[in-house]
Amino acid sequence: MDRYGDYLFRYAMLRLRDRSAAEDLVQETFLAALRGRSSFSGGSTEATWLVGILKHKIADHFRRQSREVSLPDGDPTSKPEDDPFNVAGRWGTGPTDWGGNPADLFRQKEFLDHFMECLSRLSPNHANAFTLREIEGADSDEICKILNVSETNLWVILHRARMSLRRCLESRWFDRSRKEGS
Amino acid sequence: MLSCRDVTRLISESMDHSLPLGKRIGMRIHLLMCKFCARYERQLLLIRDTARRLGAIGPEPGLFARETLSEEARERIKKSL
Numbered sequence: 001m002d003r004y005g006d007y008l009f010r011y012a013m014l015r016l017r018d019r020s021a022a023e024d025l026v027q028e029t030f031l032a033a034l035r036g037r038s039s040f041s042g043g044s045t046e047a048t049w050l051v052g053i054l055k056h057k058i059a060d061h062f063r064r065q066s067r068e069v070s071l072p073d074g075d076p077t078s079k080p081e082d083d084p085f086n087v088a089g090r091w092g093t094g095p096t097d098w099g100g101n102p103a104d105l106f107r108q109k110e111f112l113d114h115f116m117e118c119l120s121r122l123s124p125n126h127a128n129a130f131t132l133r134e135i136e137g138a139d140s141d142e143i144c145k146i147l148n149v150s151e152t153n154l155w156v157i158l159h160r161a162r163m164s165l166r167r168c169l170e171s172r173w174f175d176r177s178r179k180e181g182s
Numbered sequence: 183m184l185s186c187r188d189v190t191r192l193i194s195e196s197m198d199h200s201l202p203l204g205k206r207i208g209m210r211i212h213l214l215m216c217k218f219c220a221r222y223e224r225q226l227l228l229i230r231d232t233a234r235r236l237g238a239i240g241p242e243p244g245l246f247a248r249e250t251l252s253e254e255a256r257e258r259i260k261k262s263l
Contacts, residue, residue, distance in 0.1 A: 004251040005250075006249075007243075009251045009255075010239070014237075014239070031262060033216070047241055076254055085185070088185065088227075089185025089186055089188065090186050096216070096224060102228045102231075105232065107245075109245045111194060116255060117234075130233070133198065135234070135236055137237060140198055140199065158197075159191050162197075165224050166226060170225075
């Protein structure tokens with residue numbers, strides 16, 4: 001527990017964006033590990049084994065959440081409120097130039113904090129779909145099962161999630177750093 | 183003719199499954215001509231890259247060293263084990 005607690009917590013926190021849910025799942029993971037001790041073969045490292053258990057717990061958590069929130073989320077015919085396009089379908093205000101060297105961004109904790117903050121501003125189902133697809137790297141099939149949506153639905157959800165996330169990052173990070181730089 | 187609205191949707195979809203040839207070509211031609219959509223695609227790829235790298239963070243705390251279980255949660259978990 002002392003050795004892996006914080007690691008599992010960070011792992012869960014990154015995916016759930018909710019401290020108390022993350023702590024609960026870490027606890028459940030240790031309990032499950034204790035019960036299933038005999039199944040640990042030593043074929044993988046202890047850390048990998050624990051993370052494997054935690055992953056299942058996270059998927060269960062997303063599954064529960066997708067049942068709790070009723071959402072008109074993935075309705076392809078509805079337009080998001082903050083539609084960036086004009087009637088002709090062209091950009092109203094287009095994306096701004098983010099400039100700089102994007103490769104450096106990952107070394108900046110503050111940028112990553114904004115990234116996570118923007119992710120948690122999405123609706124839970126959008127954020128969970130994005131997390132499964134981009135942070136976990138799961139494929140569509142798997143995500144559709146967990147979130148109980150059709151594939152077409154999932155693509156709409158991911159499109160909206162990426163678009164909102166991009167806009168949030170632009171206003172919270174890139175526009176600000178440009179102002180500071182000038 | 184595809185609009186920017188269509189193309190942003192296709193850019194996202196192309197990140198999740200392979201598009202039929204016709205749509206793919208339509209999207210690529212639009213991207214050659216439209217600065218904003220081309221920028222949009224680069225930014226989505228940067229977002230994907232950031233998310234993947236976050237997902238790949240291992241046991242070393244690195245930048246996230248300050249994010250730890252609270253003392254209270256730590257005690258609670260220890261007690262439950």
